[in-house]
Amino acid sequence: MAIPETLTVIGAGPVGSLLALTLARRGFDVEVYERRPDMRRHDISAGRSINLAVSTRGLHALEQVGLQQEVLTQAVPMRGRMMHAVSGELTFQRYGKDDSQFINSMSRGGINKMVMDAAERAHEEGAGRVRIHFHQRLVDYDVTRREARFKDERTGEEHVVEAPVVLGSDGTASALRGSLVKDAGIGSTSDVLSAGYKELTMPPAKGGLGEGGRFALEPHALHIWPRGNFMLIALANQDGSFTCTLFLPFEAPAGQPCFAQLTDAPAAQAFFERHFPDAVPLIPGLAEAFMAAPLGQMTTVKTWPWSHGAAVLLGDAAHGIVPFFGQGMNAGFEDCTVLDGLLARRLTSEGRERLDWAALFREFAETRKPHTDAIAELAVDNFVEMRDRVGDRRFLLQKAVEVELQRRFPGKYVSRYGLVTFSRVPYRVALEAGRIQEGLLAELCGGVERPEDVDYTRAEQLLDERLVPFLKDRGVL
Numbered sequence: 001m002a003i004p005e006t007l008t009v010i011g012a013g014p015v016g017s018l019l020a021l022t023l024a025r026r027g028f029d030v031e032v033y034e035r036r037p038d039m040r041r042h043d044i045s046a047g048r049s050i051n052l053a054v055s056t057r058g059l060h061a062l063e064q065v066g067l068q069q070e071v072l073t074q075a076v077p078m079r080g081r082m083m084h085a086v087s088g089e090l091t092f093q094r095y096g097k098d099d100s101q102f103i104n105s106m107s108r109g110g111i112n113k114m115v116m117d118a119a120e121r122a123h124e125e126g127a128g129r130v131r132i133h134f135h136q137r138l139v140d141y142d143v144t145r146r147e148a149r150f151k152d153e154r155t156g157e158e159h160v161v162e163a164p165v166v167l168g169s170d171g172t173a174s175a176l177r178g179s180l181v182k183d184a185g186i187g188s189t190s191d192v193l194s195a196g197y198k199e200l201t202m203p204p205a206k207g208g209l210g211e212g213g214r215f216a217l218e219p220h221a222l223h224i225w226p227r228g229n230f231m232l233i234a235l236a237n238q239d240g241s242f243t244c245t246l247f248l249p250f251e252a253p254a255g256q257p258c259f260a261q262l263t264d265a266p267a268a269q270a271f272f273e274r275h276f277p278d279a280v281p282l283i284p285g286l287a288e289a290f291m292a293a294p295l296g297q298m299t300t301v302k303t304w305p306w307s308h309g310a311a312v313l314l315g316d317a318a319h320g321i322v323p324f325f326g327q328g329m330n331a332g333f334e335d336c337t338v339l340d341g342l343l344a345r346r347l348t349s350e351g352r353e354r355l356d357w358a359a360l361f362r363e364f365a366e367t368r369k370p371h372t373d374a375i376a377e378l379a380v381d382n383f384v385e386m387r388d389r390v391g392d393r394r395f396l397l398q399k400a401v402e403v404e405l406q407r408r409f410p411g412k413y414v415s416r417y418g419l420v421t422f423s424r425v426p427y428r429v430a431l432e433a434g435r436i437q438e439g440l441l442a443e444l445c446g447g448v449e450r451p452e453d454v455d456y457t458r459a460e461q462l463l464d465e466r467l468v469p470f471l472k473d474r475g476v477l
Ligand SMILES: Cc1cc2nc3c(=O)[nH]c(=O)nc-3n(C[C@H](O)[C@H](O)[C@H](O)COP(=O)(O)OP(=O)(O)OC[C@H]3O[C@@H](n4cnc5c(N)ncnc54)[C@H](O)[C@@H]3O)c2cc1C
Pocket: 010, 011, 012, 013, 014, 015, 016, 033, 034, 035, 036, 050, 051, 052, 053, 054, 108, 136, 137, 138, 139, 169, 170, 171, 172, 173, 174, 175, 176, 197, 245, 296, 298, 314, 315, 316, 317, 323, 325, 326, 327, 328, 329, 330, 331, 332
């Protein structure tokens, strides 16, 4: 295939923007088409202020393009989970082995804008040129003619663009995926979770906690109010506010809470007062804000193959996952790192002129798919863990023992959470190590009430027999 004049990226979300920047840094010109207006000039949050947790994989990808520090200066570090019981009692569970390990609460829009800016500026430093075309919705992609049809969202006019190499990062409802399913026979399923979410803002507090006393809650923790099959969470923003998210089933049998039952402000107020009493005084106008907030849904997308010829899917378009491991965007950013590594190798071995995009995309998809399947599974497991188990006594004991194992045997025990969040160990290895750890913890905690009662000599033996060889074989230790 002749070298294309330009590469085409669909979607300028976090992944599409980073992808465009990454490709530009390899010397390619990139045309990005984005359905929405430019979020740097228009407020398109529609009342949402989604923040998300950025961790090692995402930070590594950002470091590769020189943006890690800029992101970190805008983020609030979170060192663990703070659980809120109905009684108001608080329990803190550290995420990492010590204070050096934390995740970062950051506005999704903030990261997106920063990466878009960097992509558009990249050519000033000798990289390829990135142009982002806003209001341009991909209608469909003709796999035979390799042409993309866009609709201008302002005028309704359609136009066709040659797109011999196309990368789809257009999210869980990807139009590129739709075309590949329809015309190229790729398979795809979208599973909508039976729980949805609504976001609320907890404003800054005077005389509160954290730096400058601006925060109504401890800012350096991810707050969770676990309540069985539903939960509230809150992540701090740098301005002193928190973004709170209620995850709740859409429908439920009579007597069990669900969105369908919260049909008016008094019902919402009563629900919050009953289940989250300590949060209510911190969110003025809660019930009205709740009624006005849009109801979001969460989808697990499974697709295979991810590519057809020189068309490929990345990020949520290829592997949308539920948000409970805080890894959706991190995984999408890691896609960019992996693709970039493979591209760099092929540029060296094949050269630009003879670069086989179809082979590159196939290799990328085959390398990546087992790991995105693994994080999809881990994310659903973590949903159950966060809403159901973080308030459970046996589970809390196992978590405390896990912290002790990490402290006593740092070269032998790294938790599943740590492998996913604070390392770049492939997700599938983290999933499998987690299964071994679950077995070990259940065995060590059997008949024990306190972490100090665990037999740590036996624990080390079990680690040496089961976990250490597994991690060594996979190059983790
Ligand atoms: C409540 C919630 C909490 C989350 N928390 C975390 C977290 O803590 N950590 C984390 O890593 N991830 C988290 N995520 C997941 C994260 O938001 C997504 O994984 C991430 O946004 C995916 O990025 P993307 O660029 O692939 O897709 P998107 O963010 O969906 O971006 C897709 C872009 O494509 C555009 N587009 C769509 N269709 C078209 C079209 N036809 N033509 C042109 N453009 C189009 C869209 O307008 C959008 O700009 C969370 C998600 C939710 C819902």
